[in-house]
Amino acid sequence: MELRQLEYFVAVAEEANFTRAAARVHVVQSAVSTTIKNLERELGTPLLERTPKRVLLTDAGAALLPRAHAALDAAREAADAVAEVRGGLSGTLRLGAIATVGLIDLPVFLGEFHRRHPGVFLQTSAAPSGSQGLIEALLERRLDLAFVSGPGPCPIGITLTDLATSVLDLVVPADHPLAKRRSVSITELAGLDFVDFPLGYSNRTVADRAFDAASVPRRVAIEITDLTTGVDYVRNGLGVALLPRVALGQGRDVATLTVVDADLDWQFSLASPSDRAPGPAARAVIAMAHEMLRRG
Structure with missing residues (x-):
């Protein structure tokens, strides 16, 4: 054999x-x-x-x-x-990635890793269904490591290495009635049209849980898979959005508010299967991710 x-x-x-x-x-x-x-x-x-x-x-x-x-x-x-x-490290490492929303510039990260470890073939794939799709790929052994995000307990069979935490802020158009305020209660958001990620994406999961916990109905009018697109939809008056604070910066023609009475913490992590220890290449990815986040 x-x-x-x-x-x-x-x-x-x-x-x-x-x-x-x-x-x-x-x-x-x-x-x-x-x-x-x-x-x-x-x-x-x-x-x-x-x-x-x-x-x-x-x-x-x-x-x-x-x-x-x-x-x-x-x-x-x-x-x-x-x-x-x-x-020197060698071999193939299969890495999955969500849109890392500004925390890590993935092309820069992959380029730096390749320069440091040219013997490692870093095979990278995107998440067609968000973090949940990457978790499933790890459990099915189609990936070795994945950048993921999301709330709640660690999935069974997965080990998470936490990299960063952010808060989802409310983003509204500059001419919105809430734009002059610095904070808002989640109950005040009932009836607004939201721009959000599809089901299965961590941003959506965090927001849905917060609204369910507060018993506040929420309507998602537009679904997106890209953070920049979400800000553009908000800027053009097509809805409001809950997006990671760490990635927003100074958006033009939009305002950001803190939702003061809701759990909107968003966790960014590296996930690996629990049934096998990360190899040298995976450990190098984890170490470099921590390094780039400290620098950033």
Whole structure:
């Protein structure tokens, strides 16, 4: 049994599709199919059930999957340990990221990391469904580390390294009736149209919990996935928004107010799976994130 066979098997099991698995491991589909068939022949049993729409695990495949993960993790940790002794990091680190709203400039961060650790291939992917999507990817072992944010307790199976905390401030147009004030009660916000992130994004979760706790109804008129876009919608009179204070700066044609009687704390963290310790490359990412936030 070879590590390459286990890598291809894990890819097919997680993608539930041979074509996507082949793209993930950067080989042609026929190579993946042949490798899996050889593994099944060696083990003497089918590992995958091929259907017209998707690929499913057999009972034997389901038994092999966590052990294949463990074997691949052990091999990666062994290579990392040797590289660390030699004085340079290497390997691949799969990093997920939300829009980090000004706390960390991701292109600058990735560029600096590459200059410091050129031997590490930092494979970065965005979050199509916010922090929740990244947490799921970590639990499914499709990511090694992820920048996430959100309220509440740490999800089961995930370890959070806290990086920074901010407060969601109310952002209103400069000509809004509340614009001259410095603070507001959450009860005064009933009936306003809000610009907010979709369900699953941490900003939305923090705001929804605060309004639910105060028994204040809230209407989201426009959904966004980009902080700058949110400020633009507010600036043009299309609603108000709750956005992280640390990322707002001095917005033109808008005013910011503190919501004095609501829990609107927003936490920014690095998340990793709890069932395996971060490797040297992951630890280097965590250390550099702390360093850049101190500088910033």
